[in-house]
Amino acid sequence: MPKVLVSDTIDQVGVDILSQVAQVDVNTGLSPEELIAAIPAYDALMIRSSTKVTQAVIEAGQQLKIIGRAGVGVDNVDVAAATRQGIIVVNSPQGNTIAAAEHALAMMLSLSRHVPAAAASMQTGSWDRNKYVGTEVYKKTLGVVGLGKIGSHVATAARAMGMKLLAYDPFISAERAEQLGCRLVEMDILFQEADYITLHIPKTPETQNLINATTLAKMKPTVRIINCARGGIIDEVALAEAIKAGQIGGAALDVFSSEPLEADSPLRALVGKGLVLTPHLGASTEEAQVNVAVDVAEQIRDVLLGLPARSAVNIPGLHPDVMEQLRPYLQLAEMLGNLLSQVTGGRIDQLTVRLQGELATRESQPIVVAALKGLLSQALRERVNYVNAAIEAKERGIRVIETRDEGIQDYTGGSLHLTAHGDHGEHSVVGAVVGQELRITSIDGFPVNVPPTHYMLFTRHRDMPGIIGKLGSQLGSFNVNIASMQVGRRIVRGDAVMVLSIDDPLPDGILSEITKIPGIESAYMVAL
Numbered sequence: 001m002p003k004v005l006v007s008d009t010i011d012q013v014g015v016d017i018l019s020q021v022a023q024v025d026v027n028t029g030l031s032p033e034e035l036i037a038a039i040p041a042y043d044a045l046m047i048r049s050s051t052k053v054t055q056a057v058i059e060a061g062q063q064l065k066i067i068g069r070a071g072v073g074v075d076n077v078d079v080a081a082a083t084r085q086g087i088i089v090v091n092s093p094q095g096n097t098i099a100a101a102e103h104a105l106a107m108m109l110s111l112s113r114h115v116p117a118a119a120a121s122m123q124t125g126s127w128d129r130n131k132y133v134g135t136e137v138y139k140k141t142l143g144v145v146g147l148g149k150i151g152s153h154v155a156t157a158a159r160a161m162g163m164k165l166l167a168y169d170p171f172i173s174a175e176r177a178e179q180l181g182c183r184l185v186e187m188d189i190l191f192q193e194a195d196y197i198t199l200h201i202p203k204t205p206e207t208q209n210l211i212n213a214t215t216l217a218k219m220k221p222t223v224r225i226i227n228c229a230r231g232g233i234i235d236e237v238a239l240a241e242a243i244k245a246g247q248i249g250g251a252a253l254d255v256f257s258s259e260p261l262e263a264d265s266p267l268r269a270l271v272g273k274g275l276v277l278t279p280h281l282g283a284s285t286e287e288a289q290v291n292v293a294v295d296v297a298e299q300i301r302d303v304l305l306g307l308p309a310r311s312a313v314n315i316p317g318l319h320p321d322v323m324e325q326l327r328p329y330l331q332l333a334e335m336l337g338n339l340l341s342q343v344t345g346g347r348i349d350q351l352t353v354r355l356q357g358e359l360a361t362r363e364s365q366p367i368v369v370a371a372l373k374g375l376l377s378q379a380l381r382e383r384v385n386y387v388n389a390a391i392e393a394k395e396r397g398i399r400v401i402e403t404r405d406e407g408i409q410d411y412t413g414g415s416l417h418l419t420a421h422g423d424h425g426e427h428s429v430v431g432a433v434v435g436q437e438l439r440i441t442s443i444d445g446f447p448v449n450v451p452p453t454h455y456m457l458f459t460r461h462r463d464m465p466g467i468i469g470k471l472g473s474q475l476g477s478f479n480v481n482i483a484s485m486q487v488g489r490r491i492v493r494g495d496a497v498m499v500l501s502i503d504d505p506l507p508d509g510i511l512s513e514i515t516k517i518p519g520i521e522s523a524y525m526v527a528l
């Protein structure tokens with residue numbers, strides 16, 4: 001019988017489901033060393049947010065087939081290490097949506113009516129009705145940062161309370177925002193105009209310290225900020241300073257840069273003085289805990305029985321035979337989708353997927369889904385998977401058009417053409433599988449033939465003498481090593497593209513220097 005380790009507290013219903021097919025050991029509060037020592041005996045691991053599934057844990061788990069996260073965020077799992085080791089990581093993308101949204105609303109109302117401080121004062125025997133006069137949320141402006149599942153529910157409820165809604169989400173269409181009664185605005189406008197700001201975004205390199213001393217300075221002096229998303233999106237030191245200085249009205253935090261929050265954290269001293277804190281309770285409702293436990297335990301059970309998982313964050317949930325045949329094309333589609341989102345930049349409202357040659361005879365739906373997964377991966381990171389990519393795209397107002405042309409035989413196996421239409425016009429990328437290798441064969445209509453690499457630099461320029469040398473020198477002066485370089489042009493001395501594979505990410509400031517080179521119109525880095 002397979003063995004499952006449950007290392008965080010989950011609802012008993014999850015344990016019962018797992019027990020149908022496995023020996024289940026519930027062992028919470030293990031130290032990292034204890035977990036590494038225990039994990040080799042297990043086929044599956046089920047966790048919430050406390051257990052940190054590091055590379056060391058994964059490498060020790062030589063029998064592990066699946067890691068189940070009873071919740072949304074898999075930032076406590078080294079998904080890349082699990083993927084490398086062929087371990088499926090599953091989550092519950094929606095099981096705690098309502099719980100987290102309701103907690104954010106509870107935090108907003110707690111702030112506006114001083115509920116925690118007033119309740120604590122009652123315990124001390126006081127009866128202070130003047131000190132705790134609050135403000136109404138009715139007719140106030142709520143700025144929702146991140147209009148995904150939780151942000152949308154918060155917006156719907158806040159609208160029903162008579163609030164005016166602003167939203168910032170670079171990956172959502174204005175139509176979707178409008179359906180939710182939100183005015184989609186740039187982030188600075190939201191910061192300047194909102195009376196309340198609520199964060200519902202993943203923690204990514206782009207969102208880390210999004211709320212910092214500079215952005216706080218743009219906000220109203222009465223603004224109240226709610227973070228029930230992830231610690232680290234707010235610079236806690238800057239926030240504490242702003243509250244102490246009376247620069248903002250207050251904040252309510254459920255999540256922290258380091259959890260559990262240190263007992264001597266300076267944030268604790270501000271509780272009751274403009275700050276409301278809860279110990280990561282967003283998902284802690286009876287209903288949500290049942291939802292996520294059932295959702296994830298069922299997936300672990302299914303995978304242990306040899307069936308596909310419905311919400312895998314790192315592998316497609318397809319039949320194994322179809323998977324095997326399509327694997328290189330799924331990788332191609334995902335890579336091209338990711339590339340296209342970075343080439344296009346900003347909001348996309350239409351994706352055209354064109355299968356050409358032999359590829360046009362294959363099952364297209366998984367390829368379209370893979371392209372969408374890649375397209376959305378910049379916005380949603382590990383939250384987008386093969387199961388939810390189409391729904392996520394629809395919710396973001398992205399129209400998908402699929403076309404086929406069996407007649408054109410450009411590459412053995414065929415080629416895949418993706419075209420996106422969005423805020424910054426229309427852009428396209430084309431690729432093929434050559435042997436077993438992925439190739440990018442065209443960008444915005446310019447023919448190239450490059451294998452994708454982790455970091456790539458793209459330029460649009462005039463095809464003219466000296467430009468390649470100048471770019472090479474510029475990169476050299478910033479100590480950037482070029483692994484390979486290719487120019488694509490349609491006519492001699494006309495418009496052209498340059499594609500460079502580089503060993504490391506570009507240092508700050510270099511792109512603006514590159515665009516100062518005469519003849520180079522634009523330059524951007526892509527990370528695949």
Ligand SMILES: NC(=O)C1=CN([C@@H]2O[C@H](COP(=O)(O)OP(=O)(O)OC[C@H]3O[C@@H](n4cnc5c(N)ncnc54)[C@H](O)[C@@H]3O)[C@@H](O)[C@H]2O)C=CC1
Pocket residue numbers: 072073093096097100145146147148149150151168169170171172200201202203206207228229230254255280281282283284379380383
């Ligand atoms: N406190 C708690 O216990 C819980 C916290 N969470 C957290 O809540 C957050 C939101 O979760 P969901 O709504 O389920 O995710 P979601 O994936 O449905 O929505 C996230 C939204 O953020 C947007 N986004 C991504 N990068 C952005 C950026 N740089 N600026 C603005 N918007 C950006 C995406 O387009 C997407 O619409 C996640 O961080 C999740 O981990 C989720 C459940 C419980």
Ligand SMILES: O=C(O)CCC(=O)C(=O)O
Pocket residue numbers: 048049070071072073074096280281282283284
């Ligand atoms: O398991 C929990 O309570 C944390 C939930 C959470 O943060 C998430 O699902 O992303």
